[in-house]
Every structure is written in C-alpha cells, then in structure tokens.
Amino acid sequence: MSHKIYVVGIGPGAYEQMTVKAADVLRQSDVIIGYTVYIDLVRDHLPGKQFLSTPMTKETDRCRMAFSEARKGKTVSVICSGDAGIYGMAGLMYEIGAQYPDTELEVIPGVTAATAGAALLGAPLIHDFCVISLSDLLTPWETIEKRILAASRADFSVCLYNPSSKKRRDYLKKACELMLKYKSPDTVCGIVKNIGREGEEKSLLTLQELKDAEADMFTTVFVGNSQTKTLSEAMVTPRGYQDV
C-alpha cells in the first residue's frame, strides 16, 4: 500500500458536529473532495486546502477523482455528511477501490442523522430500531415495502432517511399507510429538518398525522415503537428500567 484515502463523515451539519479525529484528518489532508454542499460546510475552517467537487449524481466520478489524486502522492479526504457508512460514500469507495489495490482506505466515522435527529427530539432510538431509506432510485419499492412491514410488525422504532423528494412526494404517506397496518395511529413520531444547519426545526406528531406531513430531502423521520411516549415535549422510547 503506497497511497491512502480517508473517507470522512463530517456529521449532520455544523463543523463542531464532526469528531475531533475527523477535524484532525481534514487538517492533515492536501485535497478534500465532496459534494459542493458539504464542501461549503467545511471550507471556511480549512484555509489553504485544495477542494474538489462534482455534482450530486456524479458519485462515481468523485471516487475516481480521489484515487487519482492519491496516486499523485497527496493526502486525500473524501467527505460525506453524517456518517460515510450510512447511505454514504464508504461503500462505493470500497467497490471502486478494488481497482486500485495500491491505495488503502480508512473510514472515519461520524454522527449520522439517526443519532443527531434523535438527540434533538429526545431519546426515540433508545431501544431496537431500523433505519430505512424511502428512496427507490437504487432499490425496488417492493423491497422497501417488505422492510417497512417487517419493522412495524416486530415493533421496532423506525428512522426513515430520504422520506420524500420532488419525484417521490407521496412516499412518506405510502410508508405511513404500511406502518399503520401494525402500529397504532397514536404512535408517537417526530420529524427533524436541516439538522445542525440553518433552518433546523423539529416537531412531534402522531403516526396518523405523519401521513400528511410535509417532508423534503433534508428531513429525517422517526416513528416510535409501542412504548414510545411524549415527556416534557420530548419523544422518549423507554429502555425498560423497572425501578424508575
């Protein structure tokens, strides 16, 4: 191995939400590669670095760019929002990396939207939970549907990524209708938007209300299990301590 690339999760938004280690790695990098929106989140904190970007849909190009820069002898970081291993670039970097056996990859974990959003809402994911993306760009809707039903039937708390987009306006509604087959309409739910960024907001609602809620691609959705409750305006799933 003569080259190395860091794949860095920068957390949900604000610079201070990345780990100390992630900040160190970026400071030590010559080149930082990422989707423009994420580059803009870190640029002001990292003077003198070379920043490279490609449009959102060009993930493969971005990965190849990283391997190409690393081969020039540079220290390269590829950045993702949240954690690089949760719907992030880590997987694609390993897949493309198979063609670059002289380059080692190190994934630097970050705070993903599930944990950052949970922290804003209270403690919705204290017990067993599922993370499901509603994007059917790369996954058949039948698979997504099967997973939503399985998670609901087994009383998991559920965190939904990519609940909606311009082309998929009714997906959150469809997901709620599936969950309502097994979860009560009164199930405590939460919505978080723009975590750690300008326009951050949160709201609590029931599963019945969630069905008609507004969501966009910067929204993360939380659906409680049968034990989840509202406590002082927080969404809280008990771990089950009997002595409280």
Added chain:
Amino acid sequence: MSHKIYVVGIGPGAYEQMTVKAADVLRQSDVIIGYTVYIDLVRDHLPGKQFLSTPMTKETDRCRMAFSEARKGKTVSVICSGDAGIYGMAGLMYEIGAQYPDTELEVIPGVTAATAGAALLGAPLIHDFCVISLSDLLTPWETIEKRILAASRADFSVCLYNPSSKKRRDYLKKACELMLKYKSPDTVCGIVKNIGREGEEKSLLTLQELKDAEADMFTTVFVGNSQTKTLSEAMVTPRGYQDV
C-alpha cells in the same frame, strides 16, 4: 428553566472520537458524571473537573445525582460511551427528568458502536439495517427473537449490541440460528471488539462461523444482507449503484 444538564455521547473509546461539540461541552462543565470506565476515558483530558460515578447497575442513582448537582447551580454533563440515545442514558434522563421540570436536558450526539464498528470493517451498513440488543435483562427474549426473525426475513443488514455476557454465553449462537432460517450460511459477517480502545480487533466470517464465535460485552456484531460481500478484506454492502 433555570438549570441545564448535557447528556453527552463520548463516542466508542478514544477521546478524539467524540465530536468537537462534545469536547467543548465537557470543557465548559463543572461536574462530569458517568460509569467509572467512561470517566477514565476522559479524565486525563479534563483537568480540574469534578468527576462523579456510581457502579454500572446504578443508572437511576447516576441520573438523580445529575439533577441534584444541577440544582446547586453547576453545569453538569452526564456521559455515555457511543451515543447517549442508542441504548444509552438519554432515555432514562428524560424519564427521571419529568420529576425535575425546572431542569432542561440537551443531548449531544456521538458516534455509536454501529457506525464506529462499521467504519473499522469497511461499509457493512450502507443500506437499510436494524440495530438489535441481545440483552434480555429488560426485554423479553420472545420480543428479541421476533425482531431477529423479522430483520432476517426482510433481508436487512443487522448490527447486534450486547451479543453476549457471562450469564448469556449462548445468546449469539441462538441469534445466529434464528437468522439462518432466512439468511444464507455464507452471509458475510463481521465482529469488532474494544472499538477505539486498547485491544481493538476485528474479523470477518460467515454467518455459519459466527454461530460459534466468541463474543463478550465489548463486542459488536455485524451481519450482512444478501448483497453484502468481501472486498479487499473489507465487509461491504452495496448501495446499488449500477454504473460501477
């Protein structure tokens, strides 16, 4: 609200694995409360702080201690390893906090073992996944069993917390046997121990091999979905990009 308590996830182990924000909050705190093992992970980095602890099973006492210190006008942080909202103290703090309406809680998210362990192994959680604890201390085994079966049938990747302990030596084996009802014995799996601490180790194995693997309370287990593969000694779940 006249008092405030921070509930801080310090990440999986090493100090540098907490977020910049978490480190800031701890520096600004007068009192830091946590299980002894976690206090020891941060103590050397935080000279001049007051550290308070209780034994592992006394979580409720630890929470009450935090509210009591906050009422003295001190800035208090309660620390957890990983993320405070994933099998952590955030839930219990909100539950006990209902009795202390004059004290506000703020959860500072951290990197949980699921994402930190995934980063060490490669990219096992790139697509939909479930997090399940095998501890039946506070959850009936029937519920755990139902969730393992549901997750396996719907082809989720699965991350298992608390896979084993002295009293539950055969639980990982039992979980694997349940998963084998729906997942192939060749399913790619990974084990990570002591993430970010002394004795950190990882290994890749099949679901069939996992059945007889050694695990303890510092182990996190990853079971792939049907697409998960081994690439250059890394465990990688594809997101499904067709153009690679």
